[in-house]
Amino acid sequence: xxxxxICIGLATALLGAATAAGQNxxxxxxxxxxxxxxxxxxxxxSDGTDPIxxxxxxxxxxxxAWSPDRTRxxxxxxxxxxxxxxxxxxxxxxxxxxxxxxxxxxxxxxPDEEPRISPDGARIMFQSRRDTPGSxxxxxxxxxxxxxVRLTTSAVADxxxxxxxxxxxxxxxxxxxxxxMDAIDGxxxxxxxxxxxxxxxxxxxxxxxxxxxxLVYSNYDGDWDIYLMGPGGANVRPLTAGPADEWGxxxxxxxxxxxxxxxxxxxxxxxxxxxxxxxAAATQITSDGTASPxxxxxxxxxxxxxxxxxxPPGGSVVVPVTVxxxxxxxxxxxxxxxxxDPAILTPSATDAVLLGDAFVDAAEWYVEYGETTPGxxxxxxxxxxxxxxxxxxxxxxVQFDVxxxxxxxxxxxxxxxxxxxxxxxxxxxxxxxSYSFFVMYGDVTGNGAVRPYDAGWILEFVASRLxxxxxxxxxxxxxxxxxxxxxxxxxxxxxxDVYKGDxxxxxxxxxxxxxxAVTILQHVVGAVPDLPFSPPASAPAMLATTxxxxxxxxxxxxxxxxxVSLSAEGLHAGxxxxxxxxxxxxxxGVSAGSAASTG
Numbered sequence: 001x002x003x004x005x006i007c008i009g010l011a012t013a014l015l016g017a018a019t020a021a022g023q024n025x026x027x028x029x030x031x032x033x034x035x036x037x038x039x040x041x042x043x044x045x046s047d048g049t050d051p052i053x054x055x056x057x058x059x060x061x062x063x064x065a066w067s068p069d070r071t072r073x074x075x076x077x078x079x080x081x082x083x084x085x086x087x088x089x090x091x092x093x094x095x096x097x098x099x100x101x102x103x104x105x106x107x108x109x110x111p112d113e114e115p116r117i118s119p120d121g122a123r124i125m126f127q128s129r130r131d132t133p134g135s136x137x138x139x140x141x142x143x144x145x146x147x148x149v150r151l152t153t154s155a156v157a158d159x160x161x162x163x164x165x166x167x168x169x170x171x172x173x174x175x176x177x178x179x180x181m182d183a184i185d186g187x188x189x190x191x192x193x194x195x196x197x198x199x200x201x202x203x204x205x206x207x208x209x210x211x212x213x214x215l216v217y218s219n220y221d222g223d224w225d226i227y228l229m230g231p232g233g234a235n236v237r238p239l240t241a242g243p244a245d246e247w248g249x250x251x252x253x254x255x256x257x258x259x260x261x262x263x264x265x266x267x268x269x270x271x272x273x274x275x276x277x278x279x280a281a282a283t284q285i286t287s288d289g290t291a292s293p294x295x296x297x298x299x300x301x302x303x304x305x306x307x308x309x310x311x312p313p314g315g316s317v318v319v320p321v322t323v324x325x326x327x328x329x330x331x332x333x334x335x336x337x338x339x340x341d342p343a344i345l346t347p348s349a350t351d352a353v354l355l356g357d358a359f360v361d362a363a364e365w366y367v368e369y370g371e372t373t374p375g376x377x378x379x380x381x382x383x384x385x386x387x388x389x390x391x392x393x394x395x396x397x398v399q400f401d402v403x404x405x406x407x408x409x410x411x412x413x414x415x416x417x418x419x420x421x422x423x424x425x426x427x428x429x430x431x432x433x434s435y436s437f438f439v440m441y442g443d444v445t446g447n448g449a450v451r452p453y454d455a456g457w458i459l460e461f462v463a464s465r466l467x468x469x470x471x472x473x474x475x476x477x478x479x480x481x482x483x484x485x486x487x488x489x490x491x492x493x494x495x496x497d498v499y500k501g502d503x504x505x506x507x508x509x510x511x512x513x514x515x516x517a518v519t520i521l522q523h524v525v526g527a528v529p530d531l532p533f534s535p536p537a538s539a540p541a542m543l544a545t546t547x548x549x550x551x552x553x554x555x556x557x558x559x560x561x562x563x564v565s566l567s568a569e570g571l572h573a574g575x576x577x578x579x580x581x582x583x584x585x586x587x588x589g590v591s592a593g594s595a596a597s598t599g
Contacts, residue, residue, distance in 0.1 A: 032292035048285030056097035083111035105145035306433035314404035356394025446480030
């Protein structure tokens with residue numbers, strides 16, 4: 001077991017720092033505002049900064065609801081005369097004041113209002129008067145607007161509330177009471193199954209927290225206030241004291257609530273954010289009195305991901321473990337288990353795990369790691385919450401030594417079996433990665449490019465083999481640009497072997513021939529697009545037998561030079577072997593004749 005004390009310094013800015021308007025305690029909040037004379041959809045930071053308009057027309061757009069990945073927003077609009085449910089991107093990429101990729105989901109002539117997207121992103125709940133013109137009932141449909149199912153059939157108004165965290169149940173308001181039911185109508189009677197009354201009185205607009213432990217709702221006892229309760233109506237308690245507070249929604253971590261204050265019943269709503277533990281007063285985040293009461297806080301779930309990595313067999317590779325969306329969760333302890341193939345990867349003996357750049361101050365965090373079971377690397381981290389990882393960055397890097405016997409071009413998975421944040425109290429999604437065995441074919445010099453110089457080195461290698469003095473290729477003793485270390489001999493030979501038309505019985509290094517050099521030159525001029533190159537079955541192959549070339553020359557006297565000319569008609573590449581008597585002749589040089597190819 002190794003303990004590493006890592007001091008990185010100030011690695012990343014603390015997102016969500018205090019501002020003049022308030023404190024940024026989570027992602028954006030969606031709401032409607034009639035600042036331009038009619039209600040349009042906006043989003044705003046939770047500290048009241050950076051409002052962005054997402055609809056722009058002369059009609060009424062209200063009741064925004066986020067998709068679980070925060071990429072889409074569903075909302076109500078009467079832009080074609082009827083109130084229907086629409087959905088759009090949560091960003092205005094083209095800057096025209098409208099969310100992109102707008103789609104109409106319902107087309108009924110009766111009002112369809114207050115959409116809520118399920119946490120699994122599969123369905124949308126909404127309230128409608130399509131079957132009962134005088135009263136609202138609840139319906140659900142698939143995210144694309146198909147398969148509409150009625151979920152309530154009653155004599156009182158049934159209005160939208162919220163989904164349970166697992167998307168299996170719905171909480172809603174019926175006749176000023178709070179009810180819970182299954183999100184499906186299994187018996188086909190027009191009502192969700194297993195309905196339960198949770199709270200009576202004059203209450204409405206209930207929403208669940210991310211973990212299902214708490215619900216927020218509006219309570220009327222002479223004026224409207226925001227209340228909290230547990231499942232089944234337990235532990236009811238007030239959160240605000242009016243005089244007109246409505247439509248609360250939780251921050252993603254459940255520690256704050258955003259709500260609309262009706263300014264004493266004047267109809268001029270502003271938005272406020274308040275801690276759920278009552279530790280501080282509410283902070284006002286809008287001030288122009290134009291907000292609509294229905295608000296929605298963007299969801300998020302922290303994600304821990306193993307990055308993909310590439311490298312050569314016999315070298316080493318650094319794998320990043322990244323984290324996103326930890327803002328506001330106050331993480332002080334993490335336990336990770338990274339699963340790998342121990343026959344291929346081995347955690348490096350020194351500093352296998354280092355803290356990354358996700359920390360505000362890594363000097364106040366500690367990391368231990370160890371391969372408790374072959375193929376499972378356990379990583380334990382602990383530190384001060386205020387100095388811990390926020391929002392996004394590299395949580396840690398893991399360095400592995402790669403087996404020299406690993407096959408080039410194959411891949412092995414890297415999986416996160418465990419990622420416990422604060423002993424499991426913080427939700428998270430896990431994303432696995434992979435390690436690929438990568439080499440840059442043809443780049444025997446290791447500069448990150450395949451050029452004629454590499455072909456020259458291959459010819460030098462071939463020539464050295466002919467005199468039984470095999471030279472090393474540069475990437476065997478110098479680290480190539482595409483690796484973290486120089487590569488072993490067998491990998492270097494694989495890099496050089498770019499022509500895959502050899503006799504299948506031939507093994508390295510005999511597979512490295514002048515044809516590999518020619519293939520590199522053809523690659524440089526575009527005749528061979530990709531390396532390695534496997535010729536089609538109909539293409540000429542390398543000669544499998546020795547091609548005998550005979551040359552002759554004569555001299556009238558000793559001490560002079562002779563030139564032996566060899567004809568190689570019909571050959572494009574090969575090694576030529578010239579036998580001579582070294583007691584009589586000494587090799588002075590070799591040059592290509594006039595018949596050499598220039599293409």
